[in-house]
Amino acid sequence: MIVRSGSAHYSGLGKDGKGHVSTQSGVLDRQQYGFNTRFEDGKGTNPEELIAAAHASCFTMALSFGLAKAGYSDGELDTTAKVSLDKDGEGFKVSKSALTLQANVPGISEEEFGRIADDAKANCPISKLLNAEVTLERTLLA
Structure with missing residues (x-):
């Protein structure tokens, strides 16, 4: 079995919160995400x-x-x-x-x-x- 991992951190709650996401490989390393990157056109991923x-x-x-x-x-x-x-x-x-x-x-x-x-x-x-x-x-x- 192969197991890969990713992780996320979120500071603050709701629309005011800010997060970052990372992958085991390091290709994504603390990439920004949050309400504005998911539901608006903010810089980052979702x-x-x-x-x-x-x-x-x-x-x-x-x-x-x-x-x-x-x-x-x-x-x-x-x-x-x-x-x-x-x-x-x-x-x-x-x-x-x-x-x-x-x-x-x-x-x-x-x-x-x-x-x-x-x-x-x-x-x-x-x-x-x-x-x-x-x-x-x-x-x-x-």
Whole structure:
């Protein structure tokens, strides 16, 4: 089993609070987050942005491995994930992660590409983690 970690600290409460988030690898080290970075355009990050990056990278890696397993050895994959945070009663919930993929994989048919991409969407670990609708819009470039 592989275990990775992240941590967060928050000083003050509610809208006036300020936080920072860090990752085990140190790629994020005390990165600022808070109300203004989540619900406004403040400088820093927020949980939904981090989930979007995690989902895009997880899906793209799963697709890369799926394509390699199918015998393809060359290609380019570019994925964006847009995570939606919606009002849910008195709180909020992540309701959707919309993946948009542009790919160039020489020699693959649209049908095979779609099958492998759909499998990666359904089976990447972050897709499995999310309790939200996960969609995929894909473009295979010639």
